[in-house]
Amino acid sequence: MRMAADRKLLLRIYGTLRKKFGFLDWWPGDSRFEVIVGAILTQNTAWKNVEKAILNLKQAKELFPKAMLRMPAPVLAKRIRPAGYYNVKSRRLKYFLGFLFREYHGSLSRMFAGDGPILREKLLGVNGIGPETADSILLYAGEKPFFVVDAYTKRIFSRHGFVGESDDYGAVQEFFMSRLPRKVRLFNDYHAQIVNLGKFFCKRTKPLCESCPLAFLFKGKKLES
């Protein structure tokens, strides 16, 4: 069975990254709400810019569901300007807040109280929340075991031959979730390690990196499938 071997290899990869970079302790944030706001703001955007946007909201004492619900969208857009796509993201935050108050009276505790898979479907129904944002919210704000797949995950693991180039989000997520123990702690840090690895060693335009910590995967094996 391929499954068991893959499982061991995936854990070995994680161990390698963990040893090299240490436990990364994602997601930075003082509250679950802050994590959710960050998840939406970081869509196709450098985290550094998201931090500035969140700081603006904090300094204005507006980083709370009620405050952001009643804030006019253009004002919210002005606050989050450094995060880019500010008009789109302002609307997306508003859509989420509308959902939160409509379904859960504005309470994140109620939102996260129920079943994970059901909540995931509901989140995907909110305009502006796609699979990666939904899983980030579930995992990093709700501590529910959903593996987060991002552009680095696809790039790195397809280049190393684990998944197909054209596999969609669900296929890649299934690859990890069907092979790894479903532990929040593990999923949390595994995704963080992948993003960290990508930032240093796996840029889009460069094919494969010599100094990649995962180079051991090709020892005694051929490149190309």
Place this chain on the structure above:
DNA sequence: CACCAGGCAAGTA
């Protein structure tokens, strides 16, 4: 100057 960053929705064929 070009390219990239912790995506997603809407439009087109």
Place this chain on the structure above:
DNA sequence: TACTTGCATGGT
């Protein structure tokens, strides 16, 4: 269903 395009700031 499978591409394409708009969204936008800030760092390298």
